[in-house]
Amino acid sequence: MLLSLEDLTVQVPGTARPLLDSVTLTVAEGEVVGLVGESGSGKSTTAKAALGLLPTGADFAGSVRVDGTDVLGLRGEALRAHRADTVAMIHQDPRATLNPVRRIGDFLVERGATKERAVELLAAVGLSDPEQRVRQRPHELSGGMLQRVVIAGALAARPRLLLADEATSALDVTTQAEILAQLRTAREEQGAGLLFITHDLHLAAAYCDRVYVMYAGRVVEERSARALFTTPAHPYTQGLLSCSPTLGDSHPLLPIPGRPPSLSDTFPGCPFAPRCGEAEEECETWLPEPVFLEERGLREDGVPSEGGGMAACRRVVGRRSAGRWGSPRSSEAESGGGWAQRTTAGQPKDKVSHK
Numbered sequence: 001m002l003l004s005l006e007d008l009t010v011q012v013p014g015t016a017r018p019l020l021d022s023v024t025l026t027v028a029e030g031e032v033v034g035l036v037g038e039s040g041s042g043k044s045t046t047a048k049a050a051l052g053l054l055p056t057g058a059d060f061a062g063s064v065r066v067d068g069t070d071v072l073g074l075r076g077e078a079l080r081a082h083r084a085d086t087v088a089m090i091h092q093d094p095r096a097t098l099n100p101v102r103r104i105g106d107f108l109v110e111r112g113a114t115k116e117r118a119v120e121l122l123a124a125v126g127l128s129d130p131e132q133r134v135r136q137r138p139h140e141l142s143g144g145m146l147q148r149v150v151i152a153g154a155l156a157a158r159p160r161l162l163l164a165d166e167a168t169s170a171l172d173v174t175t176q177a178e179i180l181a182q183l184r185t186a187r188e189e190q191g192a193g194l195l196f197i198t199h200d201l202h203l204a205a206a207y208c209d210r211v212y213v214m215y216a217g218r219v220v221e222e223r224s225a226r227a228l229f230t231t232p233a234h235p236y237t238q239g240l241l242s243c244s245p246t247l248g249d250s251h252p253l254l255p256i257p258g259r260p261p262s263l264s265d266t267f268p269g270c271p272f273a274p275r276c277g278e279a280e281e282e283c284e285t286w287l288p289e290p291v292f293l294e295e296r297g298l299r300e301d302g303v304p305s306e307g308g309g310m311a312a313c314r315r316v317v318g319r320r321s322a323g324r325w326g327s328p329r330s331s332e333a334e335s336g337g338g339w340a341q342r343t344t345a346g347q348p349k350d351k352v353s354h355k
């Protein structure tokens, strides 16, 4: 597996609950995996963990592996090489990545491209006049052009794993569509995996192969993009879909009531229970573990589901076997009940300090 997070729990001092709580997530070679959730759900912290970057002073438990390498154990030159060569992150604001006084060509050469390849990379991400662009400085290009430059820079070292954190959110829809297509092409040509972070569940469903939904530092659902869109299993996923508009859909938008929890909020049970229209008394005290969703017949209204996947909700427990997040499905984990009583406010066991 290219990227594998296993039960990653991350806590910083002074917060009541962890930033990440037992996050398990995989990205295979050549796969586009979406990570969605409201602000503060832990998406960026999850992606940064793949770079070996945890908040200063954080305690963590669990593991992060890229191509089999234990990333959180890397130090010094090995960590620098990992960040320079193996993984590349693309942020929302290209101006935060680009040095305003350096030429575009220098930016690409610093990332390992030759001068000829710098021109080729700019052409590959759809910039016109690439020979001229390499001599220009960031203030001479528009925001959409700069984001293309940043993507060219991310591809320069031919990384195995691309992390796109809201990389297209600030762009107009035409530029967004072109950049998404170019990221996909780059992924195909280089065989890289792509972790695609977005607030927009519809975009994730349209663009990704598989999607993880996060809430309050936990993964609450993992499905194929199509299954997530057609038969969302978790009430939170259903809520996200109901409150985001789609073209041609005349249904009224239904916002999820309440607000996402802060790091000072703790929960004896399911973190989503206070906002969940389906919550029952048990949800307030029991934390649902992930369970497998079968190929068909998941939903109570009889609509067939597709593609299996996992969800952590009391509504699907009892009808499904306990499981582990990730892909492919692991048969040895198919036993047990799928419920766990939460005993602490998420204190990681066997924690390690990240200084």
Ligand SMILES: Nc1ncnc2c1ncn2[C@@H]1O[C@H](COP(=O)(O)OP(=O)(O)OP(=O)(O)O)[C@@H](O)[C@H]1O
Binding pocket: 012, 019, 037, 038, 039, 040, 041, 042, 043, 044, 045, 046, 055, 056, 262, 263
């Ligand atoms: N270095 C840090 N120290 C303390 N808290 C942090 C640190 N980094 C992130 N957090 C907190 O961890 C939680 C998760 O943050 P994260 O940025 O991962 O969420 P997100 O889902 O990416 O949000 P957004 O969509 O707004 O970027 C937030 O409550 C954030 O304030």
